[in-house]
Each structure stands twice: as structure tokens, then as C-alpha cells.
Amino acid sequence: VTLADASYPEDLLYHDQHDWARLEGDEHAVFGITWYAQDSLGEVVFYDPPEVGAAIDKDSSYAEVESVKAVSDVIAPMSGEIVEVNDALADAPEQINEDPYREGWLVKVKLTAPTEAEALLGAEEYRKLLENG
């Protein structure tokens, strides 16, 4: 029940650990994992979100997603403070597979270093990274 074909929306920024960020204004962003990440992991059966208010650091783990067989750390593409977590995933973690860029979003963050966005990849660059991976 995962999206059959790989997709990497043009309006997102990508981290090489297979995470995406959607900038909302100058100070906020939504994070999630990419199509490639959910496909590699398999069906997500558990998402362990961080606490609202927690500080997260770019390139560090801020949450865990688990499939039946494996657990993976989710890496923050940018630094900030958690302002909202996707509570709907507690009952429907499969949304991370079915709709990784919309319903399957993981956290909303107030950014502490918005210029970190400059170091992230565009959709085309991320696709190339996967092809050469």
C-alpha cells in the first residue's frame, strides 16, 4: 500500500539522509521522510515523535520510525524547536508510506537557523544523489 512510483516534489528541500523540509514563511518548516526512505524501510508500524518544545539539531536524530523488522532514526534537515507533531500518525503510521509528503508529515518546527536551508538539496539534486548512491 505504498506509493508505487518514486516521487520527489519540486517545492521541497532534501537532506541526504532522506528527509525533506517544506519551508513555511521565513521561520517555520515541516519535516518528513522521503519516498525513498519509506520504501527502503517498508511498512511503518510505529512512529515515536519528539515532545513539543524539544530543541532539535540539524543532522541529528529527532525521532524514530519503525517497520516490522527495523528501527531507523529520523535526521533533522534543519535546527529548531518542535512546535507541533503529527498526532494522527499514532493510530495511522502507515500514512508515512502512503502519503509521505502530505498526510505523513512528522513535525512542524520553528527554525533557529533558517539559512541552513541553503545547504539542503533541491529535488533534482536529491534524485541524482539516489541515482549515484
Next chain:
Amino acid sequence: LAGLSNTLPRVTDSLRRTSLYERHAELGAKLVPFAGWEMPVTYEGVREEHMAVRTHAGMFDVSHMGEVEVEGPGALGFLQRVLSNDVAAVALGGAQYSCLCAEDGGVLDDLFAYRLGGDRYLLVTNSANHAADLAWFGRWSRGFDVSVRDVADRYAMLAVQGPHARGIVAAALEIDLPPRMHVAHARVGNRPALVCGTGYTGEAGVELLIDPEIAPAIWVELLDAGVVPCGLGARDTLRLEACFHLHGNDLSPERNPIEAGLGWCCKEATGFVGAEAVTRARAEGTTERLAPFKIEGAGIPRQGNPVLVGGETVGAVASGSFSPSLEIGIGMAYLRSDLAEPGTEIEIDVRGKHRAARIASKPLYESPSSRKEK
């Protein structure tokens, strides 16, 4: 997302492939290294495959498992020496589960023995232990009039499991199936084959030992008959729900059968290698015991997670997973024997988070089809 390198190990050229490799590749299986073999871990998803076995019929390529033929006037005497169970109790066409113990009682392997003839037996070993088992048999067969042959290359092995598995196999392959815990000679794909009424899922089903050359055609026949291809991922979650041991997780040379809860397959009166140690463990009890548990809320236990009671570490998880049937975290843990009773409240330290859990009784999940069969 970190840790993907662990879930997707690099497949190297040195891995062996079963005769069904092309079928797996065609179906888009995720292939991973397993005990020196390149094996399918999943096709469409572990959860779907797991539920197919619980509700319908699934098939697993388990051709990586080893086969050893033991034949001769001394076969029974030799097997009584190396296997923990009472092999003399196995009738012609019977099957029996045993441990292979070292002198100190440590479990070197666990296996099924099938009696194919008056003094002819087939043992099915775990692939990771197959070579060591053969060396062990070589050492202990001295003085017995017996031949011990590695026949692993002679067989492909297909486990077809689930409430509808037996009906589908009998109809699709036009063969008679032996009852549970029995083995029968048959012709499959016009070649000699063995049909075993055994499995590793807690469901009814059969395990087919067939000629590797015809295995791909048989696989396709069963696929066309509606059997769902299943990988080693589902095999592991199914066996864990049924509380079947996995050597390397729940069994090891450092653990004896008594602490593993396998005293029932040890008959010390036969004088098997390790019987004295097992007698002592049975009489004196063991410091730790293997017990199944269920997580009470969120969290998925994994191998190696500490088990806590009152903040004190009392054991560790031997096998842990998400249970697709129960939709909770489940596992088996070695913990202090006085705490290994159903109902005991424990905590599992899952990467720093203490998850409430409770010792349960075996099996963690019992299928209606296996209940009916008993």
C-alpha cells in the same frame, strides 16, 4: 533517516543463491544476506505476507536450510547419542524436534529428524550451523555403523503454511499429504520428493523437500494456485508469535535447553551428549529462563533491549518484533527465573524509553486452524 544501511545490507558476489532466485527477482523481492545466502526478506511487505499465512496460505523458499542423511544399522544408536529427544520413539514416517547439545548442555543447533526408512533418517539443520553440525556428527559417529551424508544440495525446500495451505498443495500438486508431524514420500514434478507435515509458523501446512531443478516450476504452480510468496521477515514474525525458538537469538551454545524452555524435547535417559548437564539443570533449576512477553502500550522491543523490574536489570530481550496479528510489540526474553511467570509486570528498556510489558504464556498468538488440528 539513518540506519538504512543496516536494513539494506550490501549484497556481495560470494553469497549463494537458491534454485528459486530468478523467481524472487521476478517478483521484485527485497533480497538480503542471510547465513551466507542471498534470501528474500519480503516481497510486498512483511505485514501483508504475515497475514496471508494467518488467514490463507503463504510459501517460503527455505532452501538455504541444510539436510543430512543418516543411514545404517547404527543410525538409531548414533542419533540417540547426538540428539536430545528419544529418537527410538519415532515411528516409520514420523517427525521429531530435537536439540543438538554440547557436553555442557549448550545448544549447538535445533532440528527436525524425519524417519524415512527402517534405519534411514533425514535431519534438517539451520543453514548457519550446517557445516558445524556435520563436523560434530563426524566426531560422534565414530564407533557407530552409520553413514552421515551432507545432502543439502539435493533438496530445495518450500514451506507452504496457512489454514488453506494443505488443501491447495494437495490439489495443485495432486499428492496425498501426511498428517501433522509425519513425513511421506511423494512425486512432485515427476521427481521423488518428501512431504513433511511440519512448519515454523504456528499454522497448519507442509514443508516440501523437492528436486532443485523442478522447484521453480512448482513455485509457479503454487503461485498460480493463489499461494502468497512470503519472505524471511514474515517467517520471523510468525515463528515469534508462535513462540518457536530461533537459534542465534533464543538458543545458543551458552544456553541449555532447560533455560530455553525446551526440557520437553530432552530425554536424558537416552544418554545423549549433554544429558548430564541437562539432568543437573532440570534438577537444580537455572538462574534465568526464556519467557514470552507482550508490550502493554506503545513501543517495539528489539533483540538486546534490557528487561527491568523495579528499575533493576533482570534480563534481556532475545527476540523482539512488532506482532502483525496482535498489533503490539512482542518478544521473548531471558530473565531471572523467579520472574519468568505469566502475569509478571516488567519493563523493556527500548533505546532509553521504559515500555511497560507483561510476561505472557505460550504461544503469544494461537491460530484457530492449529487449535482445531490438535
